[in-house]
Amino acid sequence: MNQIKEDRRQWQDGMAKSITFIVTKDCQLACKYCYLVGKNEKERMTFEVAKQAIDYILEREEEFNEESVTWDFIGGEPFLEIELIDKICDYLKQRMFELNHHWFNSYRFNFSTNGINYDSKPVQDYIKKNITHLSIGITIDGTELKHDLNRVYKHSGKGSYKDVVKNIPLWLEQFPGAGTKVTISSADIPYIKESVLHLYSLGIKQVNINVVFEDVWKEGDDKLFEEQLMILADEIIEKEYYREYTCSFFSERLGKPLDKKLMNQNWCGAGKMLSIDAQGNFYPCTRFAQYSLRDKQALIIGNVKEGINKNLLRPFLCLDRCTQSKQECIDCEVAEGCAWCQGENYDAAKTNTIYERSTAICKMHKARVRANNYYWNKLFRKLELEGEREKFEKNKKEFNEKIC
Amino acid sequence: MLKYLVILLDEKSVSFCHYENPVKENKLISKEDLKAGILFAMKENLNIQFVYPSEELPKEYSEIINTIDHSDIKPISKQRADVLICNSVTEFSNNEINKEQVYVIRTKKEDFFTNLSLLKKNIFKVQRVNMVLTDIDTFSEKDFEKYKEALKELSLETEKQIGKGGFSQINILTDRIMLKQMNNCNAGAEVITLAPNGKFYVCPAFYLEDEKQSIGSLSEGVNIKNAQLYQLDHAPLCRICDSYHCKRCVWLNKKTTFELNTPSHEQCVVSHLERNAAKDLLLKTQIFDNEIKEIDYLDPFEVREQW
Amino acid sequence: MKKKVGQVTIEEKNEILRLFERRNGLTELSKVLTIDNDDLYERLVKDMGETQGKFQQWWDTMAAKYNWESSENGNWEINFDTCEIFLNC
Numbered sequence: 001m002n003q004i005k006e007d008r009r010q011w012q013d014g015m016a017k018s019i020t021f022i023v024t025k026d027c028q029l030a031c032k033y034c035y036l037v038g039k040n041e042k043e044r045m046t047f048e049v050a051k052q053a054i055d056y057i058l059e060r061e062e063e064f065n066e067e068s069v070t071w072d073f074i075g076g077e078p079f080l081e082i083e084l085i086d087k088i089c090d091y092l093k094q095r096m097f098e099l100n101h102h103w104f105n106s107y108r109f110n111f112s113t114n115g116i117n118y119d120s121k122p123v124q125d126y127i128k129k130n131i132t133h134l135s136i137g138i139t140i141d142g143t144e145l146k147h148d149l150n151r152v153y154k155h156s157g158k159g160s161y162k163d164v165v166k167n168i169p170l171w172l173e174q175f176p177g178a179g180t181k182v183t184i185s186s187a188d189i190p191y192i193k194e195s196v197l198h199l200y201s202l203g204i205k206q207v208n209i210n211v212v213f214e215d216v217w218k219e220g221d222d223k224l225f226e227e228q229l230m231i232l233a234d235e236i237i238e239k240e241y242y243r244e245y246t247c248s249f250f251s252e253r254l255g256k257p258l259d260k261k262l263m264n265q266n267w268c269g270a271g272k273m274l275s276i277d278a279q280g281n282f283y284p285c286t287r288f289a290q291y292s293l294r295d296k297q298a299l300i301i302g303n304v305k306e307g308i309n310k311n312l313l314r315p316f317l318c319l320d321r322c323t324q325s326k327q328e329c330i331d332c333e334v335a336e337g338c339a340w341c342q343g344e345n346y347d348a349a350k351t352n353t354i355y356e357r358s359t360a361i362c363k364m365h366k367a368r369v370r371a372n373n374y375y376w377n378k379l380f381r382k383l384e385l386e387g388e389r390e391k392f393e394k395n396k397k398e399f400n401e402k403i404c
Numbered sequence: 405m406l407k408y409l410v411i412l413l414d415e416k417s418v419s420f421c422h423y424e425n426p427v428k429e430n431k432l433i434s435k436e437d438l439k440a441g442i443l444f445a446m447k448e449n450l451n452i453q454f455v456y457p458s459e460e461l462p463k464e465y466s467e468i469i470n471t472i473d474h475s476d477i478k479p480i481s482k483q484r485a486d487v488l489i490c491n492s493v494t495e496f497s498n499n500e501i502n503k504e505q506v507y508v509i510r511t512k513k514e515d516f517f518t519n520l521s522l523l524k525k526n527i528f529k530v531q532r533v534n535m536v537l538t539d540i541d542t543f544s545e546k547d548f549e550k551y552k553e554a555l556k557e558l559s560l561e562t563e564k565q566i567g568k569g570g571f572s573q574i575n576i577l578t579d580r581i582m583l584k585q586m587n588n589c590n591a592g593a594e595v596i597t598l599a600p601n602g603k604f605y606v607c608p609a610f611y612l613e614d615e616k617q618s619i620g621s622l623s624e625g626v627n628i629k630n631a632q633l634y635q636l637d638h639a640p641l642c643r644i645c646d647s648y649h650c651k652r653c654v655w656l657n658k659k660t661t662f663e664l665n666t667p668s669h670e671q672c673v674v675s676h677l678e679r680n681a682a683k684d685l686l687l688k689t690q691i692f693d694n695e696i697k698e699i700d701y702l703d704p705f706e707v708r709e710q711w
Numbered sequence: 712m713k714k715k716v717g718q719v720t721i722e723e724k725n726e727i728l729r730l731f732e733r734r735n736g737l738t739e740l741s742k743v744l745t746i747d748n749d750d751l752y753e754r755l756v757k758d759m760g761e762t763q764g765k766f767q768q769w770w771d772t773m774a775a776k777y778n779w780e781s782s783e784n785g786n787w788e789i790n791f792d793t794c795e796i797f798l799n800c
Contacts, residue, residue, distance in 0.1 A: 299662065323640055
């Protein structure tokens with residue numbers, strides 16, 4: 001008599017190596033905030049390139065010695081290449097087993113999709129075939145209005161909400177604990193509250209939401225943002241969503257000063273991850289591929305034929321918080337939880353360096369901290385008055401903030 | 405804080421470091437820029453180092469140069485200068501060696517390994533030699549082994565010389581013995597270069613690589629973007645390192661790792677082999693009051709700070 | 712009804728988690744491998760048997776070690792997050 005409880009944990013708590021195949025640079029949509037400035041219909045990965053990358057990686061088990069692996073597929077829209085992905089995954093499973101690689105005991109296939117062809121037969125066949133090793137996130141931005149404000153079809157300009165939302169029930173049935181990723185740009189601020197609540201109403205219990213790192217913020221955006229988060233906080237507390245739902249804007253690990261020595265870790269995992277594009281080039285993260293850069297040259301660290309130039313990884317693996325930050329960030333009283341993206345730092349830097357932290361989100365972070373403080377103070381007071389605080393602490397949902 | 409200004413007097417000014425100067429045609433810095441460069445250095449309190457081509461300078465240039473206290477860096481063919489540059493061990497050995505001179509021997513690993521005996525024979529005839537291995541970035545595991553052996557041989561010879569009461573400084577062996585803190589090239593932090601086009605550069609290598617990499621001009625002054633990245637405290641590996649004699653060449657760093665503040669594996673290992681050779685020599689000779697610790701790594705990347 | 716009947720150590724949990732993942736991996740690989748691929752197919756079949764055996768062995772060993780409460784038609788389950796063992800009956 002035995003049984004294993006279905007495993008819905010946060011996948012290996014960051015101990016996994018993330019390896020990303022940029023299978024296509026094409027997408028049905030042309031989202032207005034998309035950082036992929038160089039999307040196109042031509043650059044599609046071939047199986048041969050993927051195979052060479054897999055062989056290179058799997059034959060170097062000592063070098064790639066992380067306990068687990070996440071094989072990540074991104075685009076564009078990855079499910080546009082479902083046949084290729086299916087072939088890649090079959091090859092991966094076979095090779096990991098053949099080589100008796102330790103990753104055979106600990107791997108996931110991960111997808112961020114726009115959800116449009118989620119219910120198609122090829123995608124569904126693939127899901128059924130690999131169900132115990134899948135992690136799939138569908139991006140839906142909130143209400144129809146908010147979603148269609150940004151997530152529009154590239155040719156018609158029409159909003160994509162209806163085509164995505166129809167697939168949410170099937171997705172949640174297959175992945176009950178799945179979360180969605182919401183990206184907030186300047187124009188989206190007024191819709192934050194209703195969008196998060198709308199996602200909850202669709203049955204999505206985990207909303208990973210973040211503001212874009214790019215320098216897009218206008219005068220007064222921070223004030224508006226703070227107001228939106230506060231009315232969202234009121235609603236979450238009043239309707240008691242906090243019992244079962246999470247919204248990553250609110251975190252207890254946010255807004256404290258950070259010790260220069262003890263809390264000096266880099267935020268971003270660039271360099272510990274690996275991305276491969278259609279040409280077989282390796283990148284420290286997808287954000288360093290040319291199609292995601294506005295002003296800088298791609299930062300290629302090798303290719304499937306010649307391998308990885310380890311000297312080019314050294315700067316990434318030496319990155320810490322303080323060395324790349326301005327003094328005002330090091331001294332900041334609310335530094336905890338203020339994120340950055342290494343790719344955006346590189347793209348926005350005055351020189352060709354990954355060691356200059358972009359501070360474009362500074363005022364937005366500070367607004368978030370104020371609203372976050374309000375949320376927890378209000379929530380804890382309510383719980384204390386109800387005698388529920390201890391129970392809440394015991395059962396509260398932990399989540400790792402996912403921002404890219 | 406800036407302390408030195410290197411002035412390249414000509415497009416063909418001799419290379420005194422890792423970079424090559426491929427320029428074939430002479431083109432002197434203009435007299436106006438030369439004067440303005442000297443004036444700039446005077447006002448900023450910078451020591452000037454003039455770098456010469458093989459060809460003779462016009463008399464009026466020498467007159468301008470002599471209006472200020474300075475050091476001269478010249479090709480070995482010039483025979484007299486504060487620093488004389490040779491482009492191989494053979495070139496150094498084939499020239500008349502002057503005991504009072506400081507020499508820079510720019511060499512490649514093959515030349516260095518092949519002509520080690522020749523080097524040992526002549527290197528102790530002068531007060532100081534700076535060896536510059538221009539192809540450090542191509543060192544393989546085998547080369548590291550060979551280099552370790554070569555340093556051992558040089559060290560043995562130095563030990564003998566010390567026994568006889570002599571001592572010549574060889575940067576790759578004896579500098580670390582004398583140092584108690586970092587003493588690097590410091591281009592971009594303490595030293596900048598004025599090129600013949602009247603613009604400032606981090607060092608001559610950046611100028612020769614791409615003229616567009618200027619960090620200012622005589623008319624507009626110096627403006628180094630992300631200047632903090634030239635400082636030791638912004639170099640995560642170097643700030644925890646005790647290979648104090650390492651050139652910490654920001655140009656080589658940029659070339660090999662794409663970042664000014666991060667050295668390549670090859671650079672770190674070569675510097676540590678030198679450091680360790682210095683440690684052994686110090687232990688045997690006790691020639692200076694210094695301490696170099698025993699360590700079990702050759703690349704500080706292996707012991708980098710991690711959180 | 713579900714009730715907590717015990718707890719295993721993290722190391723013990725990791726062992727069963729590894730076997731659980733391997734079993735899933737082998738099952739999904741079996742959908743891809745065909746009998747034409749003789750050697751690998753044989754290895755797979757053998758591995759499936761071995762893994763299932765080790766899997767059962769783990770439960771037997773742990774049950775004996777911790778003496779968990781059981782019931783005739785019930786089953787135990789493990790929560791990988793907390794290392795807790797539950798009895799469903």
